[in-house]
Structure formats: C-alpha cells, structure tokens
Amino acid sequence: QVQLVESGGGLVQAGGSLRLSCAASESILSIFAVGWYRQAPGKQRELVARITAGGNTNYADSVLGRFTISRDNAKNTVYLQMNSLKPEETAVYYCNTDARIYWGQGTQVTVSS
Numbered sequence: 001q002v003q004l005v006e007s008g009g010g011l012v013q014a015g016g017s018l019r020l021s022c023a024a025s026e027s028i029l030s031i032f033a034v035g036w037y038r039q040a041p042g043k044q045r046e047l048v049a050r051i052t053a054g055g056n057t058n059y060a061d062s063v064l065g066r067f068t069i070s071r072d073n074a075k076n077t078v079y080l081q082m083n084s085l086k087p088e089e090t091a092v093y094y095c096n097t098d099a100r101i102y103w104g105q106g107t108q109v110t111v112s113s
Contacts, residue, residue: 002028004095009107016085020107022078022095029053029073033098036069036080038091038109045094049080063089087113 003025012018022034035050049059049069057069068081078095092106 002026002032002097004034004097004104006093006095006104006107009093009109011110011112012085014085014087014111014113016111017081017083018085018109020080020082020093020095020109022080024076024078027073027076028097029071029076029078034071034078034095035098036078037094037096038089039094039106040088040091043091048093051078082109085109085111087111 005023006020008018008020010018030053033050033052036048037045038048039045047060048063049057049067051057051069051071059067066084071078090111091109093109094103094106096103
C-alpha cells in the first residue's frame with residue numbers, strides 16, 4: 001500500500017559522503033519504523049540503520065558513528081547520511097518498513113578506492 005522510493009545514490013570516492021533519501025507515498029513515518037538496507041553483489045541484504053516512529057535509532061556495528069538515519073515527517077522522507085564511506089560499502093541501498101514484504105529498485109552506491 002505504501003510505496004517507498006530510494007534516491008541519492010551515486011559514485012563517491014573512499015572517505016567521501018553521500019545522503020540517501022527514502023520518499024514515502026503517504027504520511028506514515030509517524031506510525032511505522034523504517035530501515036535502510038544494503039545488498040552487495042554476492043551477499044545477503046543486511047540492515048544498515050533503522051528509525052522507529054518514536055525516533056529511536058539503531059545501526060549496524062560497521063557503520064556506527066559514520067552513518068546517521070533521520071526523518072522528516074512533513075516531507076514523508078527518511079534520510080541516510082553516510083560519511084567516511086568505504087569501498088566495501090558499495091551496494092544497492094534500499095529502504096523498507098519492518099514488514100519487508102515489498103522491495104523497490106533501491107539506489108546504487110559505488111565507493112571507489
């Protein structure tokens with residue numbers, strides 16, 4: 001029912017920064033938790049960061065201190081600020097609710113060394 005569309009990916013050098021956006025089709029961020037996931041070639045999709053409707057956040061250990069998840073309920077958008085990017089973090093990044101029933105196309109992040 002709710003559609004989430006990722007954007008903001010691109011090519012960045014190691015150590016650089018990128019901000020991803022996850023736009024929701026309706027105002028649901030005050031109700032549902034949203035997470036950012038990534039899937040690198042040959043690897044399983046993994047949770048990178050998550051923010052609850054109440055604003056609580058959690059992060060994968062590998063990104064803690066470098067990535068920040070946030071939301072703007074008025075804009076129906078969740079963001080992922082990624083700093084000090086590493087080549088191994090090259091992946092397609094997706095956003096989704098906890099239900100994880102439907103996945104969008106994601107946005108490609110490529111970190112060059």
